[in-house]
Amino acid sequence: MFILPKTKTLLRSSLFLSSALFSQAHNVSEGYQKPTDPLVIQNLENWQDLKFGLFMHWGTYSQWGIVESWSLCPEDESWTRRKPEHGKSYFEYVKNYENLQTTFNPVQFNPQKWADAAKKAGMKYVVFTTKHHDGFAMFDTQESDYKITSAKTPFSKNPKANVTKEIFSTFRNEGFKIGAYFSKPDWHSDDYWWSYFPPKDRNVNYDPKKYPGRWENFKKFTFNQLNEITSGYGRIDILWLDGGWVRPFNTIDPKVEWQRTIKVEQDINMDKIGTMARKNQPGIIVVDRTVPGKWENYVTPEQAVPEKALDIPWESCITMGDSFSYVPNDNYKSSQKIIETLVKIISRGGNYLMNIAPGPNGDYDPVVYERLKEISGWMDQNQSAVFATRSIAPYHDGNFYYTRSKDGKTVNVFHLDEKADYRSPSTLHFTIPENCNPKSLKVLGLPGKIQWKKTGSSVDVQLPEQRAGLKYATVIQIVQ
Incomplete structure (x- = not known):
């Protein structure tokens, strides 16, 4: 090198x-x-x-x-x-x-x-x-x-x-x-x-x-x-x-x-x-x-x-x-x-x-x-949420990181916790990108519907009790 x-x-x-x-x-x-x-x-x-x-x-x-x-x-x-x-x-x-x-x-x-x-x-x-x-x-x-x-x-x-x-x-x-x-x-x-x-x-x-x-x-x-x-x-x-x-x-x-x-x-x-x-x-x-x-x-x-x-x-x-x-x-x-x-x-x-x-x-x-x-x-x-994506503001906010699909129809939000072995929390509260209008939301790796609510420029996600499959990061995919 x-x-x-x-x-x-x-x-x-x-x-x-x-x-x-x-x-x-x-x-x-x-x-x-x-x-x-x-x-x-x-x-x-x-x-x-x-x-x-x-x-x-x-x-x-x-x-x-x-x-x-x-x-x-x-x-x-x-x-x-x-x-x-x-x-x-x-x-x-x-x-x-x-x-x-x-x-x-x-x-x-x-x-x-x-x-x-x-x-x-x-x-x-x-x-x-x-x-x-x-x-x-x-x-x-x-x-x-x-x-x-x-x-x-x-x-x-x-x-x-x-x-x-x-x-x-x-x-x-x-x-x-x-x-x-x-x-x-x-x-x-x-x-x-x-x-x-x-x-x-x-x-x-x-x-x-x-x-x-x-x-x-x-x-x-x-x-x-x-x-x-x-x-x-x-x-x-x-x-x-x-x-x-x-x-x-x-x-x-x-x-x-x-x-x-x-x-x-x-x-x-x-x-x-x-x-x-x-x-x-x-x-x-x-x-x-x-x-x-x-x-x-x-x-x-x-x-x-x-x-x-x-x-x-x-x-x-x-x-x-x-x-x-x-x-x-x-x-x-x-x-x-x-x-x-x-x-x-x-x-x-x-x-x-x-x-x-x-x-x-x-x-x-x-x-x-x-x-x-x-x-x-x-x-x-x-x-x-990884491949064929591009960056999108705010890029990084606290423990949350953002990407978007190339066509802009999907926004991906990653939740990390670098302080310990990752454990997904029961609730996630994060800011969404400007002009993002969610039509649907899913958590990758979790089947079924997810409870979520948009308030202003923020989204709250309620995760189910069974979420042991969310290793290393939780990835929320938002369809606009």
């Missing part, structure tokens, strides 16, 4: 980010450009209907149970620290890290198992890390031998060795939209971290203007890998580009702390990349994270939910556990917390991209399947 200096702890400890910090960190206060391509506009509209997606960070690093890629970065931050048992010096550590390629053999890899569980839980799109910052390709690139399909990698002998292809085809067959995560920086490439110089931080370790030929080689390398992904792996709906420090120097916002660390030009020619991607995949959504302009088709707060509704397309990427990468015995969020987060996100007009990290054996932790099964029960009951 893309990590903001000095804010990582904040983002991981709270699912809420102040609107000021959100705007600064993700460049949404200014600069968003609405796409003009009709196919992209339609794809974005369809994507906003999906609401709940699966993110997967997976690579050789899962064998050590450490943060994805970042321990290679020589920045003195808590998430980049290296364990002494993996190498006494920095360079010994890098050698041992890259040697993980020779032991990576996730023989339990079964994308159908993942797709089945995710689909039942209501997830409708998947974004998979085809290559993270460490440069290890989880696809059969012809540009590098640092890849899962290399003869150096034991799993290359497996018929499912090209895991990106297997994941994309399996999830696509189950009706998912497909997203390809790709890191623009590549810390394995000698044309990004040139071995002539030691790496200094996350950025390129030489001045591209001083060595234009080397930078041009890196641009070609990146273009060619993205061409492979967008031309050889079936229909791709989203190109999700991480590593926002690889950007034109003139796009740096000096008000944003991490962007002030970028000292040299790192223009990778997004116009050329984006045009190629759209030629290969007409209508593809391009997400050039944190670089405002025509190639950031939606914005992506990380481990955070904006406090207020946004009027541009957005998606929160948040981990099910504490980490984006696999960590043994990770602290997985409860199903109630996941549902609460989903409700908050959709009430503010966003999508929830929940990250689940496969382990070195090629499967999820058993706890993950328990959570997905619990979520699936709630989704079966309440999906009509």
